[in-house]
Amino acid sequence: MNKKERMLEWINKSLSIDIVHHIDSDGLCAAAQMIKFLEKKGKDYNLVSGSPQRMRYSNFYNKLKNELIIFLDLPADQFMEEIYKLNNRANIIIIDHHVLNKDMNSDSIIHYNPVLDGINKYCPSSKQVYDLFKKHDWIAVIGVLGDLGGKHWRDWINRVERKHGLKPCSGENCLDSEFVKYDHLINSARMVKGEEGSDKALKVLIDSKSFEEFKEESVKLMDWEKEVSDYLDELKDTFEKDKLENEKLELLTYTLRNLKYNIGSALSTIVSMKHHNKTVVLFIIKGSIVNVNLRRQDGKYDMAELSRQSTKGLLKASGGGHAKAAGASLRLVDYAEFRNKLRNNLRVQMKTAK
Numbered sequence: 001m002n003k004k005e006r007m008l009e010w011i012n013k014s015l016s017i018d019i020v021h022h023i024d025s026d027g028l029c030a031a032a033q034m035i036k037f038l039e040k041k042g043k044d045y046n047l048v049s050g051s052p053q054r055m056r057y058s059n060f061y062n063k064l065k066n067e068l069i070i071f072l073d074l075p076a077d078q079f080m081e082e083i084y085k086l087n088n089r090a091n092i093i094i095i096d097h098h099v100l101n102k103d104m105n106s107d108s109i110i111h112y113n114p115v116l117d118g119i120n121k122y123c124p125s126s127k128q129v130y131d132l133f134k135k136h137d138w139i140a141v142i143g144v145l146g147d148l149g150g151k152h153w154r155d156w157i158n159r160v161e162r163k164h165g166l167k168p169c170s171g172e173n174c175l176d177s178e179f180v181k182y183d184h185l186i187n188s189a190r191m192v193k194g195e196e197g198s199d200k201a202l203k204v205l206i207d208s209k210s211f212e213e214f215k216e217e218s219v220k221l222m223d224w225e226k227e228v229s230d231y232l233d234e235l236k237d238t239f240e241k242d243k244l245e246n247e248k249l250e251l252l253t254y255t256l257r258n259l260k261y262n263i264g265s266a267l268s269t270i271v272s273m274k275h276h277n278k279t280v281v282l283f284i285i286k287g288s289i290v291n292v293n294l295r296r297q298d299g300k301y302d303m304a305e306l307s308r309q310s311t312k313g314l315l316k317a318s319g320g321g322h323a324k325a326a327g328a329s330l331r332l333v334d335y336a337e338f339r340n341k342l343r344n345n346l347r348v349q350m351k352t353a354k
């Protein structure tokens, strides 16, 4: 039996299933597709919002109750100890596209990752799930665009756009697609309202039977989108004014404190597209914690590697993600040391790249 046949068998014999999903657009769109499939099969499910940060804490796993657990858009293979503990009592399916840490496939774990599945291009989890079920293409496209996968899947996106009566996107990363609007709506809900917002966005996705219905229902998320886009515009301007530039390292950094909304990831993505041949690093200080967003849109250096290396050896710190977009989290007391490590590791990458 291949992976998909085994997955379907596990789902079929389960009454209720834990769905652990990332809370960005890609994670929510991957989850929405999976849940629609489970609902059609008459399965119950327990939804758990997750993030790589939360997965570092062992009490996070207490929320998982069922004998089948599905991780979506979350690098479960980076938390092997916890996963193997769960695996003592549950079968596990991981559908993820973060940098591969370990091939977890076994008799009781099914692990999808583009690297393991012979997909040699960037492939967000919404697309991974779409390729399994081939349903709700509009949800999959929203997630793929949310994770900046547009340029790798343009032909498919154009077909979906035409099917739904939308103008085919033509911009570099398909960011002119009509579907991008809905990615912004979904993400804004999370940025303004945190988990309550992402739960609501996911519910709108699940409850909409078609793209037409979703267009009407998603109006509920529009006030939040306006608040977020105004706030982002304001911060974009202050970034341009106040950013620090290290020319030798092609590095732009910027530190923010006490943000009104959780927009670090969105802001870093936006400003890094304008400075696509620079490494852009945002530091967001909140209480005694620093959250870091790293971006490098031309792909010259590996941000996942940079964040991992630079948090190595720091207490209660973690880093990881994708080559062009990564994140890290650390204690404020280690802020200066992290910045040093970051510069040193960037220097190492520049040397080896030459």
Ligand SMILES: [Mn+2]
Pocket: 026, 027, 073, 097, 124, 125, 147
């Ligand atoms: Mn993703």
